[in-house]
Amino acid sequence: SQQGEEDPQALSIQEGENATMNCSYKTSINNLQWYRQNSGRGLVHLILIRSNEREKHSGRLRVTLDTSKKSSSLLITASRAADTASYFCATVNAGNMLTFGGGTRLMVKP
Amino acid sequence: DTGVSQNPRHKITKRGQNVTFRCDPISEHNRLYWYRQTLGQGPEFLTYFQNEAQLEKSRLLSDRFSAERPKGSFSTLEIQRTEQGDSAMYLCASSLPGRNTEAFFGQGTRLTVV
Numbered sequence: 001s002q003q004g005e006e007d008p009q010a011l012s013i014q015e016g017e018n019a020t021m022n023c024s025y026k027t028s029i030n031n032l033q034w035y036r037q038n039s040g041r042g043l044v045h046l047i048l049i050r051s052n053e054r055e056k057h058s059g060r061l062r063v064t065l066d067t068s069k070k071s072s073s074l075l076i077t078a079s080r081a082a083d084t085a086s087y088f089c090a091t092v093n094a095g096n097m098l099t100f101g102g103g104t105r106l107m108v109k110p
Numbered sequence: 111d112t113g114v115s116q117n118p119r120h121k122i123t124k125r126g127q128n129v130t131f132r133c134d135p136i137s138e139h140n141r142l143y144w145y146r147q148t149l150g151q152g153p154e155f156l157t158y159f160q161n162e163a164q165l166e167k168s169r170l171l172s173d174r175f176s177a178e179r180p181k182g183s184f185s186t187l188e189i190q191r192t193e194q195g196d197s198a199m200y201l202c203a204s205s206l207p208g209r210n211t212e213a214f215f216g217q218g219t220r221l222t223v224v
Contacts, residue, residue, distance in 0.1 A: 006152075031210045042114075042201060042215040043153070050210050088152050090213075097166055098143060098203070098213055100152040 005101050006089060012107045019076040021104040023089030024069075030092045032065055034074050037086045037103075046074075046087075081110045112136060114216035116202050122222045123192055130188045131219045135204030142185050143213065144177055145201040153201055159185060160207075192223045 007022045023032070031050045035043040049056045049065045049072065056063045062075040076083055088103045115134040123129050135142050140161050145153035156175065158166040161182035174192075179185040189196055199220050203213040 033212060042217045045212040048210060048212055097158055099155055102152045
């Protein structure tokens with residue numbers, strides 16, 4: 001079973017535009033993480049936001065977390081063709097279990 | 111390379127055969143996770159170790175699946191009597207102890223059951 005649900009499932013934008021992906025989850029968490037996966041490859045960690053944090057930045061990435069709504073968003077600004085990948089949110093519970101959502105497939109057109 | 115290593119990278123097997131995959135985590139990482147991923151889906155949790163102790167196992171995992179982590183270092187995932195539905199990418203990840211640590215993933219083992 002999967003804890004998180006990403007929205008949208010697929011997103012297609014032009015290079016230079018911003019991309020926003022949303023994640024909703026069901027149970028209480030220690031932290032929420034976002035990962036990126038290029039086709040057929042392993043997952044790469046992007047950013048971690050703790051349950052007591054509301055916003056975090058890393059380069060062109062901005063993540064928000066609303067624990068009252070059990071939701072998070074990932075914003076990629078000034079997208080590049082190289083950002084084309086699948087993006088997954090993952091929640092970590094008190095038992096340190098890492099559970100993934102279904103992902104958003106992002107395509108950035110040059 | 112000091113990342114998470116998985117072997118083999120690809121495995122083709124006939125239905126009914128047993129297969130075993132290996133994962134070597136990053137040293138000092140006491141947590142180790144196994145996931146299964148099919149095309150277009152997110153990684154599905156299979157099992158989780160802290161050191162040599164298997165702390166969680168997915169209820170979706172049938173008795174044909176077993177994982178071990180002797181001595182708390184490398185781990186093996188065995189699938190007995192493989193079925194075509196077992197065809198997937200099997201991913202391993204490891205992380206340091208602590209409440210807020212990121213997981214590092216291997217490149218996965220792609221299993222095809224024919």
